[in-house]
Amino acid sequence: MRRTAAFLGSLLWFGLPPVAAAQAPAATSAPGVTELIRSIVASNEHVGQRWPVLTDVSPSLRALYDSSGGALLWSVDGHATPAALLVVQQMALLDARGLAPADYDAAELHRLAGRPMLSVKDQSDFDVTLTSAAVRALRALRYGRVSAKSVHAQLGFAREPYDVAAAVREMTTSTNPALRFDQAEPPFLHYHLLKDARRRYRALERDSALSTVAFSGTLKPGASDSALPALRRLLAALRDLPSGPVEQGGADSLTYDSLTVAGVKRFQQRQGYVSDGIIGPATLARLKRPLSARIAQMEVTLERWRWLPHDLGDPPPIIVNVPAFRLHAFTTTTDRESDLISMDVVVGDAFNHHTPVFSGALQYLVFSPYWDVPPSIARKEILPKAQRDGDYLAHENYEVVSSGGRVLGTSAFAVGEVAAGRARIRQQPGPTNALGRVKFIFPNAYNVYLHDTPAQSVFERARRDASHGCIRVADPVRLATFLLRDQPQWDSTAIAGAMHQAKPRQVNLTRRVPVHIMYATSVAREDGVVLFYDDIYGHDRKLAALLATGYPYAGSR
Numbered sequence: 001m002r003r004t005a006a007f008l009g010s011l012l013w014f015g016l017p018p019v020a021a022a023q024a025p026a027a028t029s030a031p032g033v034t035e036l037i038r039s040i041v042a043s044n045e046h047v048g049q050r051w052p053v054l055t056d057v058s059p060s061l062r063a064l065y066d067s068s069g070g071a072l073l074w075s076v077d078g079h080a081t082p083a084a085l086l087v088v089q090q091m092a093l094l095d096a097r098g099l100a101p102a103d104y105d106a107a108e109l110h111r112l113a114g115r116p117m118l119s120v121k122d123q124s125d126f127d128v129t130l131t132s133a134a135v136r137a138l139r140a141l142r143y144g145r146v147s148a149k150s151v152h153a154q155l156g157f158a159r160e161p162y163d164v165a166a167a168v169r170e171m172t173t174s175t176n177p178a179l180r181f182d183q184a185e186p187p188f189l190h191y192h193l194l195k196d197a198r199r200r201y202r203a204l205e206r207d208s209a210l211s212t213v214a215f216s217g218t219l220k221p222g223a224s225d226s227a228l229p230a231l232r233r234l235l236a237a238l239r240d241l242p243s244g245p246v247e248q249g250g251a252d253s254l255t256y257d258s259l260t261v262a263g264v265k266r267f268q269q270r271q272g273y274v275s276d277g278i279i280g281p282a283t284l285a286r287l288k289r290p291l292s293a294r295i296a297q298m299e300v301t302l303e304r305w306r307w308l309p310h311d312l313g314d315p316p317p318i319i320v321n322v323p324a325f326r327l328h329a330f331t332t333t334t335d336r337e338s339d340l341i342s343m344d345v346v347v348g349d350a351f352n353h354h355t356p357v358f359s360g361a362l363q364y365l366v367f368s369p370y371w372d373v374p375p376s377i378a379r380k381e382i383l384p385k386a387q388r389d390g391d392y393l394a395h396e397n398y399e400v401v402s403s404g405g406r407v408l409g410t411s412a413f414a415v416g417e418v419a420a421g422r423a424r425i426r427q428q429p430g431p432t433n434a435l436g437r438v439k440f441i442f443p444n445a446y447n448v449y450l451h452d453t454p455a456q457s458v459f460e461r462a463r464r465d466a467s468h469g470c471i472r473v474a475d476p477v478r479l480a481t482f483l484l485r486d487q488p489q490w491d492s493t494a495i496a497g498a499m500h501q502a503k504p505r506q507v508n509l510t511r512r513v514p515v516h517i518m519y520a521t522s523v524a525r526e527d528g529v530v531l532f533y534d535d536i537y538g539h540d541r542k543l544a545a546l547l548a549t550g551y552p553y554a555g556s557r
Contacts, residue, residue, distance in 0.1 A: 034070035036124040041065055046128050049105055056552035057135045063165040064131060072127050073172045080113040084130060087177045088113045091133055095202070097185065098195055098302040099140055103550065104133040134168045136551060141184040144306035146546045146553045151539060152519070154358035154445070160309050188335045191305040193524035198298040201530075204237050205291040213287045219279040221261045224254045234287065235263040239528065242266070272324070272533045274462045294522070297532060300543045301522045308516075317514035318362065320450075320471055322347050322355055323521045323533040325464040327450075327473060329482055337526050341482055346453070346464045346472040350536040353468045357519050357539065360442035361512040362450075365480060367498035367505045368429035369439045373398075374447065377468060378418060378425045386415045397428050429502060437499035438476050440483070442515045450515075452476035452499075465536055471517075486510055 040046050041061045044054045054061065064073065074084035091106040101107070112126040142162050148155040167184070171177040185191070204210060213231050229252045235241040241263035264283065265275040271286050279287070316330035329341040348355035373382060385392045393399065393410035400414035401407055402423045408414035417423035427433050436452020446469065453472040458464055473479055477495060484490035487510065498505050519539050523531040535541060546553065 032120045033072060033124050033127075036120055037065055037072075037128060038070050040124065040128050046125075046132065048108070048125055049129055049132065050102060050108075051551035053552055054132055057132045057139075060135045060165040060168070061128070061131060064168060067165075067169065072123060074127050074130050075117055075123055078117045078123065080117075080126070081172070083172055083174055083177065084126075085113055086175070087130060087134055087171055090177055090181055091130075091137065094137060096195070096199055097141060097181065098198060098299055099137065104137050105129050106133075109133065131168060134171060135164050138164050138167055138180065138184045141181060141306065144303050145551075146303070146543070148304075148307040150546060150554070151543050152357035154356060155307070155516075155518075156359050157307060157309050160311070186305050186308060187310055188305065188308070189526070190335050190524060191302065193526065194298055194302060194305070194522060194530075197522075197524040197530045198295055198302070201291055201295050201298065205295065207237065210234055210237055210291075213284075215279055215284055218281075219256055221256055221258065221277055223256050225256065226254055228254055228256060228260065231287070232260060232263070235260070235267060238267065240264070240267040240270070270529060270531050272462055272531065294532060296544065297535075297540065298522045300540050300547070301520045303543065303547065304518065304520055313514060315511050315513050317516055319516045319518055320345060320347075320355075321523070322357065322517065322519050323536050324523060324531070327471070327479075329479065331482075341478065343478065344459050344464065344474040345450075346458050346467050348467050348469040349465045354537050355467070355469050355471060355517060356446045356448060357517050358444060358446065359517070360444045360515045362440055362442040362483070362509065362515050363512055364441050364506050364508045365483065366439050366441065367480075367495070367507065368437060368501040369433070369435050369451070369504050370429065371427040371434045373425040373427065374468070375424070382425055383415070383418055386410075387419070393425070397430055397432050398425050399428060400424070401426055429504060436472075436476060438480055440473075440476075440479065448517075450479070463534070463536075483509060483513065 041054075041058065044058050046052050046054055065071075074081055074087075080088070088106070088109045091104050091109055092101050094101045094104060094106070109126070109130055112122065112129070117123045117126055139162075142164070143159070148157060162184075167180050171180055174180070210233060211230050213227055213234055215225055215227050219225055232241060232251050242259065261277040264279060265277045267287070268275040268277075268283055273282065273286075312330060312333045312335075314333070316333055318327065318329045320327045325345055325347060327343050327345045330339065331341060332339045382393075382398070386398075390412060393415070399407055399410060400418055400423050402417065408417060408423055414423065418425055427435075429437075432454055434453070436454055439449055439451035441449050448470050450471045450473050455472075458466050458472070459474045477492075477499075480495050481490075481492065484495070484507065487507075490507065498507070519537070521533045521535050521540055523533075525531065
């Protein structure tokens, strides 16, 4: 009795008429409904839906209506079934899952479900619209709306099986269809944290009290400005203004006091920039950025989360988030921060040397490696210097190697062989080697890998797109120790020794470790902090443009 009352209450809250029972009677169809539904499904088009072309869902529609003999799935005697009313409710709540209810005809479904459907057309319209909307929503939550490959050609995740038609069929008689939507979503903690953060930002977006912040010029601590009260309101809403006693003058003070400075520093840090507390053009631009832009940023990141397989596999992966300049090595199949080994990285520069977004499998390490200089770098950067200065190669610890593998040294003859394309340049192991003391290899078409670096000062920068495409890691010893943890002979002493040899040494992993080079410009942490990063390569813009095309997406899977 209590359960029935709760069910009726949820329908009244949603604005739909209550029903007498939560168990739907057997589906029946008025004369002509079966033929009309089959005609719509066969035509792959349903005029009246926001996205009327149904090619993306036609296999599921055929499976569902074939299994029902073409009978209605969601109404009986012209009235929506209890299960249908609950699924319609879920359509209206898709915004909380990061999808737009309008894309799934939530308003039209609400209209049709809320009144008797007396005509064959109304009954078939409601049925096909709800069925296709449910299929699309479940697939969007499970796999994303567009495929990873449509944005990043080499980001190849194995597609896990998911019978969306079976899931929708279960919902036609379910008293808890929300569970099916929950099961379709990624199971990862940080996906749900970001989803919750987006919901919070949506509420802030509707708050008219959060007016635009504008300053007349650069603002330094101790200065005065009439925009400071508005700034404090914004920082407090974004949870950047630290809790504590309000300084003299209070929230409406026109003085840029130390508490407000601390809030600005926290804001700057979340944006991935140097937190100096000075409000200059870059910080002001971010303070003025509409909350809608941040929401959109979260939405494309949620889409990227949906590309991931629900099972991270064994062994768990290493994930590099390019715009965050961070690497995370998973120690378990969960994504809790306590289970991650994380460190800063340097990635390819945003102008000429993008780090590609792709997947690979880490197979081995090379301690004290050679650096085989890529031909493009040798031709454009090293060879001109060697031709001007006969001592350049020797001074930088380079040597020339013939195509047959014979070391030619650094003579003018050797340089000429490189210029003629009959030899290559490599840098010998040592403290100045561009790869540092160890590299981590996951073979790929891009010749991209993880490696140490002697240029440690780059890690002091907030923005670290500075390489030719490979990924430099801040703590290579820790990463090597982690990867070799199941080989007892490779303790810290052995690793330190191998990193200071005169010749390279390859060490194979006992199991290949998946490596995913990813691209997420927003991250929600377990402590409630939401981090935003610049779209340094423009990948978010490309994904947003694809999503704007609507169903059936050109890049759908």
